Amino acid sequence: MKIVLGSPLNAIPKPWLYFDVPAVMVNALEIRGDPRAVLQYEGELWIDSGGYQILKKGLSVDLEKIAEIYRRVDAQLYLSLDVPPSPQDPPDVAEKKFEKSYSNWEKLRKMVGDSVIPVLHVYKDVGLFRRYLARYLDAPALAIGAAVPYVLITKGAPKGSRGLALKLIAEVRAQYKGPIHILGMGSPSVTPILAVMRIDSTDSATWRLKAAYGKVVLPGGGERHVTSRSVNFGRAKPKDGELEELYNFLQATGFPVLDDFYSRIKISFEYRALVNAWVVLKSWAEPPRPKSFKTLYQLAVSH
Structure with missing residues (x-):
């Protein structure tokens, strides 16, 4: 798609x-x-x-x-x-x-x-x-x-x-x-x-907006706030292993800008935007992560 x-x-x-x-x-x-x-x-x-x-x-x-x-x-x-x-x-x-x-x-x-x-x-x-x-x-x-x-x-x-x-x-x-x-x-x-x-x-068009708010998009959906600044909404921080999962997805799908991933993703809006754009482009073949969308996905597959 x-x-x-x-x-x-x-x-x-x-x-x-x-x-x-x-x-x-x-x-x-x-x-x-x-x-x-x-x-x-x-x-x-x-x-x-x-x-x-x-x-x-x-x-x-x-x-x-x-x-x-x-x-x-x-x-x-x-x-x-x-x-x-x-x-x-x-x-x-x-x-x-x-x-x-x-x-x-x-x-x-x-x-x-x-x-x-x-x-x-x-x-x-x-x-x-x-x-x-x-x-x-x-x-x-x-x-x-x-x-x-x-x-x-x-x-x-x-x-x-x-x-x-x-x-x-x-x-x-x-x-x-x-x-x-x-x-x-x-x-x-x-x-x-x-x-x-x-x-x-x-x-x-949200790949830039979410990056500006200090967030990265996860394969399959969901977003995590990765900067040190305070935010008023969407405060969910990465759970154990989620950034490693994101890194592994980027690596497996050929993301070309992986150098210093863990530090750049926390301090650079531009880098987060590139990561988010890549995830948006590449993760449509991944089953959804959120439970409600996972259920809808399974219904779509069954039909």
């Missing part, structure tokens, strides 16, 4: 300068000139419309402006401007957002071409989800968004939200024959489940 690294344009470090990264996703709202020159990256480039940021910040963005950026920048895939519903939205509000996402895709597809990929959103009203899935079956590829609140956060989501989200994703896989990308689900706790479900790709 392909894991796409989400990254700010001016990101430090740049993992692709150290090892192979199959694809990089950047935000259209950050683009001013040539993103490849800024990234120093010649590989597969994906551009996200910035729909989530637009929603969170209450911005108003002209669809023609997004189209202009997409026409100007040479990329392999452009995500349509979507309007994600939240788990708390009542069905009538959610349906307006589904319809706006569909309308944006139709318009951008006409302006830019078939490399614009629509986004279908996970939502608690299964009937609404299915109606819009039927409208996207002719798309050349399909992204599924809004799964993070149901699977990785769950606060405010309906009971059984993880199972619901995975059920909807499985329905898409059964009905849709093209490539499927799950937005924002590149956590090592989840990627093994998606791989078993025959999902083609997903992405993660």
Whole structure:
């Protein structure tokens, strides 16, 4: 399964300068000139419309402006401007957002071409989800968004939200024959489940954020705080043998920057970010570590 690294344009470090990264996703709202020159990256480039940021910040963005950026920048895939519903939205509000996402895709597809990929959103009203899935079956590829609140956060989501989200994703896989990308689900706790479900790709931008908070990501999921500074959340320190397990995983999978691992991981944000990026890219074949995700993984395998 392909894991796409989400990254700010001016990101430090740049993992692709150290090892192979199959694809990089950047935000259209950050683009001013040539993103490849800024990234120093010649590989597969994906551009996200910035729909989530637009929603969170209450911005108003002209669809023609997004189209202009997409026409100007040479990329392999452009995500349509979507309007994600939240788990708390009542069905009538959610349906307006589904319809706006569909309308944006139709318009951008006409302006830019078939490399614009629509986004279908996970939502608690299964009937609404299915109606819009039927409208996207002719798309050349399909992204599924809004799964993070149901699977990785769950606060405010309906009971059984993880199972619901995975059920909807499985329905898409059964009905849709093209490539499927799950937005924002590149956590090592989840990627093994998606791989078993025959999902083609997903992405993660948290490799840098977790490193900035002093954390390393473990193969199979979970994170550990490894610096000496105090933190307000996610204080779990490595248990006996966990850093050795991480080191052994990096060594076994060919991580190219292993020198002084135990000291650098504690003092260097950039080094932690490289380690986290590698784990995100390489651990989708590892069974999940957290118990709840392990159960979901076993269910996916049995089906």
